[in-house]
Amino acid sequence: MSVRAGIVVTGTEVLTGRVADANGPWLAGRLGDAGIELAHITVCGDRPADMEAQLRFLADDGVDLILTSGGLGPTADDLTVEIVARFTGRELVLDTALEETISAIVNRWMAARGDTTGLDSVAAATRKQAMIPAGAQWVTPTGTAPGVVVSGTDTLPTVVVLPGPPPELQAMWPAVVEVPAVAAILASAPQQRQETVRMIGVPESELAVTLRTAESTISGFDRLEITTCLRRAELEIVTRIDTGADDAYAALLDLLRAEHGRAIFSVDGSTVDDQVAGLLSGRLIATAESCTAGLVAGRLTDRAGSSAYVVGGAVAYSNEIKTDVLGVDADLIAAHGAVSEQVAAAMATGALRRFGADTAISTTGIAGPGGGTPEKPVGTVCFGIALGDGTVVTRTLVLPGSRADVRDRSTSVALHLLRQVLTAQP
Amino acid sequence: MSVRAGIVVTGTEVLTGRVADANGPWLAGRLGDAGIELAHITVCGDRPADMEAQLRFLADDGVDLILTSGGLGPTADDLTVEIVARFTGRELVLDTALEETISAIVNRWMAARGDTTGLDSVAAATRKQAMIPAGAQWVTPTGTAPGVVVSGTDTLPTVVVLPGPPPELQAMWPAVVEVPAVAAILASAPQQRQETVRMIGVPESELAVTLRTAESTISGFDRLEITTCLRRAELEIVTRIDTGADDAYAALLDLLRAEHGRAIFSVDGSTVDDQVAGLLSGRLIATAESCTAGLVAGRLTDRAGSSAYVVGGAVAYSNEIKTDVLGVDADLIAAHGAVSEQVAAAMATGALRRFGADTAISTTGIAGPGGGTPEKPVGTVCFGIALGDGTVVTRTLVLPGSRADVRDRSTSVALHLLRQVLTAQP
Incomplete structure (x- = not known):
């Protein structure tokens, strides 16, 4: 028997496209890990009727579990708990233990800020956030908003109400899966x-x-x-x-x-980032970037501990900087153009020397939308890798898409080239 | 009278969270611009029953317009058009003019690739993509998949079927809004x-x-x-x-x-990026990044034409590079630590000199998760700005969140600091 779930993401800023939703994808991953079949993600704004319609739709579609994110704040338009109470046919009641918990958190925060204003409005906000459907179980806030679990019935799925800020939601998840009503559903899912x-x-x-x-x-x-x-x-x-x-x-x-x-x-x-991080262990890498302008260095340093192997790099956007900082021969640029394998190689070997590294990667290309020529159209990117043993590898690709696409794909190609060259090393 | 719409995003990779949906937010923006009230975005995978349930939900909720994205490819699991035909009670019929249009596109592509294999399977795929609901109007493919518009009835909303790849979908939109059934709905929306x-x-x-x-x-x-x-x-x-x-x-x-x-x-x-780009006009900026490691340079060069004012920069991850490349006094680092306003200032003035710029921005901080101390906890980031007239401004902030959050927020703070300092310039 498969176990099915739906996710309701609330927030006008998500619905209107101003903010990308991080909670739907993250929760989808957790459900997938647990072997639960996710049938629907729905997104609604701040209109209560739209959220109620979505909850009703999911229940009618027969899901066993609904997760909601957002709408738990202290302001008047944060209505998720109230809507879920109505949807599950339960009264909204004040949980005094929860009120004390939230109050302690808020007081700690305000003390840390030296803030003593507006204590009355804070008390009202705390009380609002401590109202939960009768019989529901709450989960300790990781921000100021609690999670709420309303157990399912014969006709209604179990509903789990989670806060909107992704760090709060993610920090709360381990406690949510311990709530008996949730744990029972997870345990009933087939293991895949x-x-x-x-x-x-x-x-x-x-x-x-x-x-x-x-x-x-x-x-x-x-x-x-x-x-x-x-x-x-x-x-x-x-x-x-x-x-x-x-x-x-x-x-x-x-x-x-x-x-x-x-x-x-x-x-x-494993991702290419994982693999490159492993291959760089014991090495020192430097970057020399023109069209990607720092994005390769940024990606290499995404992960904690990367300072063990990333020394630094140069963003060499102008030809003068390619020459001055990386020591690329100006005649080489004049002869072959800044976007050439010759210059990519010289940038990489220059970075190796300049930064005292044993591994260097370079990019030089035409990200567009302007700057293309018949011989070197927009999207043309040259890559260079230089190693301490004298190895130099270059590659040219013509990448499709917008300026952002070309820069993003160039960053990925740089990592794959690094992976290939380093994997081939003895 | 408000005009309401719903968006159905299909794709298992989106539903399961492996790929962030770009189409829902983009379409939401277009609907918002047109004064149409977006009530729901729903996301489903490749199971036809789930998509049908979502279409039915939106119709029952009374929306006037449904936009779908994805599921138009040539493979067997691309079922959107078939499902929409069933949902709107129309037969699926071969449109020979559309078949010829798709065929011409595919043949051009294959010729460009020098590909002559699998012509039979290509013909079958083309035929599949040329089947549309009877009476529907198609929109010329921007990839290989056409858009399809099925006009609404008294009981059903107008349904617009769009391809999944965001560049294809976005390129098709101008033609979609010209289709009479769509144009009529847009024209009926109140102007806000x-x-x-x-x-x-x-x-x-x-x-x-x-x-x-x-x-x-x-x-x-x-x-x-x-x-x-x-x-x-x-x-x-x-x-x-x-x-x-x-x-x-x-x-x-x-x-x-x-x-x-x-x-x-x-x-x-306008965004801070827009404003900084304007303020940098006529200037030459260099970056000197430690904790952001290229992300500030990457963001400054996001926009076309940024090479007019971005010279280049250094990713100075190690102290040695701060000294060697940017000329930061090693004693200064020893005395105040790499994460200090003194070092941030020296990095910025060093970048000014090193890159021949008249504007420089530096970052040095503790992105975490390790490396924090009681005096300088994780999230502590020092910023420096140096200008050609001798102005030096520094700032220290403690930023909340994960390593990625700290790096991302640091990049934003760097831009805001630049904006403030350059706005104050005569």
Whole structure:
């Protein structure tokens, strides 16, 4: 028996597109990990009728669990708990223990800010946030808003009300899954394994051919739920594997390797960022960026601990800086143009010297929208890698898309090139 | 009479949280611009029953217009058009003119790739994509998939089917709004003006107090639809203004200026990025980044034409690079620590010299999760700005959140500091 869920995301700023929703995707991931089938995510604004309609829709569609995010603040337009109370046919009651908990949190915060104004309005806000549906269980706030769990009935799903700010919601999740009503639903979900294969440089249409072959040749293929997704230049294949369908997945993996072996860079869930971080262990890397202008360095330092191997880098946007800071010969730029493998190589070797590194990566390209020529159209990007042992590797690609796409994809390509070159090192 | 709409986003990769949906927010923006009230965004995966349930929900909720994105590809799990045909009670029929159009596009692409394999499967895929609900109108593909418009009836809303890849969907929109059935709905929406105020450094709770005052003192306040949103360190206030409610908005703006004048940096919709780009015109800026490691340079070069004022910069992650490349005195680092206003100032003045710039911005901080101390906790970031006339400004902030949050907010703070310092320049 599959267990199905729905997520209701509230917030006018999300509905109107001004803010990207982080909670739907994050909660979807947690439900997926737990083997729960997510049927719907719905997004609504601050209009109570729209949220009620969505809750009703999910209940009518037969989901076992509804998660909501947002609308728990102290202001008048934060109505989620009230709406959920009405939806579940329960009265809204003051929970005094919760009121004390919230009050202690707020007082601590105000004391830290040295704030003594508006204590009355704070007390009213605290009281509002301590009103929950009768019989519901609350979860300790990670900001000021509590989580609320209303157990399901024969006709209604269990509803879990969560705060909107993603850090608060995420910090609260471990306590939410301990609430008995939630824990029982999670425990009833079938256990499915999930595996991810990542490849680079394969068009989705070629993968589609392979998957059609798989469908007709692999026994038990129907017990694999496969979704594919093209992201940046990478193709990601996520498979949910029913209990007992391990052989089918092994056969699929064999087929993927046979058809696309060279393109597959990950079968264990690791990202190119994970792999590059591992390969850089014990090394010192420097960057020399023109068109990506810091984005490669920014991505390399995304992860904690990257200071162990990232020394620094140069953003060499102008030709003068390529020469002055990285020591690229001005004649080389004049002869081949700033966007050339020769200059990419010189930038990388220059960065190696300038930053005392043993590994360097460079980018120089035309991100657009202007600046293209017939020989070097917009999207042309040259990459260079230089290593302490004298190895120099260059590559040129023409990347599609907008200025932002070209810069973003260039950053990914730089990481893949690093991975390839470093993997080939003894 | 308000005109209401719903958006159905399809795609397992979006539903499961592996890919952030770009289409819902983008379409929401277009609907908002057109004065259409967006009631719901729903997200479903590849299960036809879930999508049908969402279409039915939106129709039952009384929306006038449904936009769908995704599920138009050539593969077997791309079922949107078929589901919409069933939902609108129409037969799926082959449109031969559309088939020829798609075929011409595909042949051009394959010729460009020198690809002659699989012509049969391509013909089958083209035929599949040329099947549309009887009586529906198609919109020329911007990729290979057409848009489809099914006009509404007394009981059903108008349904517009759009492709999933955001560039395709966005490129198709101008043609979609020309389709008579869509144009008629857009024309029937009430015209509302929208204005945006942006401020920095004001807690949402203080703004809430101001808005409560506005509610009780401004005549016509109920004809302003206000949404507020805290993003990074900025507070954004978007107001939809009914026709004839201009005086109420003017009064609101006066009140906001009276209460939060110094914090307001934009009342014309411009972002801090827009403003900094304007202020940098005629200048040459260099960056010197430690904790943000290239992200400030990356953000400054987001926009086309930024090479006119961005010279370059250094990612000075290690102390050695701060000294070697930026000329920061090693004794200064020893005396005050790398995360200090003294070092931030020296990094900025060093960048000014090193890169031959007249404007420089530096960051040095503890992004975490490790590295904090009681005096300098995680999130402590020092900023420096140096100008060609000898001006040096420094600032220290303790920013909340994760490593990614601290780095992201630091980038925003750097831009705001630049804005403030450059605005104050004669």
